[in-house]
């Protein structure tokens with residue numbers, strides 16, 4: 031057993047459980063791609079990973095959407111879920127659990143949790159009067175509405191006036207406890223700007239929120255009062271707990287919480303920050319459960335400055351993108367192009383330009399021309415050297431030796447675009463090094479040892495870059511490793527962990543050089559600019 035398998039480090043992370051009011055779009059895909067990168071990165075390091083995604087299927091918006099289509103709500107949900115699953119498949123997302131809030135065991139978990147909160151005296155009946163955004167499934171303060179009476183995000187939909195009896199959750203009781211918790215755990219809400227948003231919301235004073243709806247069938251009944259349906263958000267957040275049940279487990283909180291709780295990381299968009307950073311920890315406090323370690327609220331993919339979303343309908347179709355470009359291309363673009371946490375726009379011309387520059391030219395061509403030179407100058411045999419035989423002033427050795435640590439720091443801090451920058455600084459240095467040291471001239475001058483040292487340093491740098499990029503572009507990394515003569519598939523986590531330990535693979539120059547290199551084949555074909563550019 032190698033050191034990776036011997037470790038019992040665990041990491042559990044979630045994407046939001048996406049609302050099935052419509053098929054997924056590139057925004058839903060964005061969070062899921064990031065989660066997949068983190069999960070893969072942790073697996074490379076030998077962690078046991080529990081990666082949860084899924085769907086949130088109850089509530090008014092789903093009931094209305096299904097009605098409009100002439101379908102029973104469950105039928106509608108089943109249809110939409112298929113498209114989520116198929117998108118994750120196309121994007122090469124390796125999740126461990128797909129949690130659906132209409133799954134049978136979920137109702138038992140919700141019931142048990144509700145009872146715990148009830149027993150704490152944290153639930154009471156009162157009148158709810160105010161504006162409701164059906165798309166957010168949330169009551170809004172009057173001051174939060176636009177001039178047209180919509181919420182800030184769903185500008186095409188007027189908020190509805192509600193005056194009804196609801197059960198309320200005593201959020202106000204947790205004001206002080208939450209303040210203490212945020213102070214003790216400054217890392218709980220990331221990035222800093224989101225944490226500040228939450229702190230200023232807290233300062234305004236927390237109001238109790240309603241956790242039931244009347245005149246709505248599509249949801250779980252309140253256990254003590256079946257005229258009420260449990261509010262979709264109360265139910266949805268608990269989907270993270272239900273997801274932790276093993277398939278044969280009896281659906282109890284105890285079983286669900288026994289192995290993976292608390293969750294290490296909830297990845298979300300900033301639209302649902304309040305639910306995850308305020309409501310959720312307060313609900314867990316009430317139920318007497320440990321709190322998650324971190325909530326990261328990233329920015330929006332926007333179109334003309336507005337958040338892309340299912341309700342606004344201004345989305346980019348990921349299926350269309352994936353029919354035209356590979357999963358690795360789509361993953362790389364969004365991870366490299368957008369500073370995680372900030373908003374970002376999608377532009378297809380820029381998409382093509384970045385992929386051509388980084389993956390086709392800088393990385394792909396580099397491997398191709400270096401392998402070509404090995405064919406010509408080394409009779410096809412990879413130069414077998416060791417780092418110790420390489421001059422300490424070799425620019426690739428200088429960058430390569432500290433690279434893994436720098437990338438590790440970036441990835442641990444969820445600075446994905448910086449991690450890409452670090453890796454590509456080595457790739458770009460390789461191209462410069464070849465141009466400047468001109469191995470073709472050295473070969474003519476019969477300086478074989480120098481030629482081999484150059485080619486070795488470049489191939490070793492490409493190998494290291496491919497390893498570090500493997501959570502982002504697993505298929506390309508696999509192709510690179512295979513051309514370097516290794517039998518590996520970065521989608522086969524067990525195989526990778528068994529034969530390629532993180533410690534060995536992240537060292538520049540540890541690799542003795544593989545004499546059995548494949549024939550060079552382009553790993554990434556240059557993309558045509560989009561026709562309407």
Ligand SMILES: Nc1ncnc2c1ncn2[C@@H]1O[C@H](COP(=O)(O)OP(=O)(O)OP(=O)(O)O)[C@@H](O)[C@H]1O
Pocket residue numbers: 046047048049050051055056057058060061165166297298299300301302329330331332337338339340341342
């Ligand atoms: N434009 C976007 N940019 C980044 N992430 C997004 C975007 N839209 C949705 N997401 C991701 O999906 C989550 C919201 O899921 P939801 O199912 O409510 O999708 P939605 O398209 O935002 O729906 P709606 O438009 O109805 O509000 C966000 O928290 C985020 O993780």
Ligand SMILES: [Zn+2]
Pocket residue numbers: 163164165166167181182183184
């Ligand atoms: Zn809204």
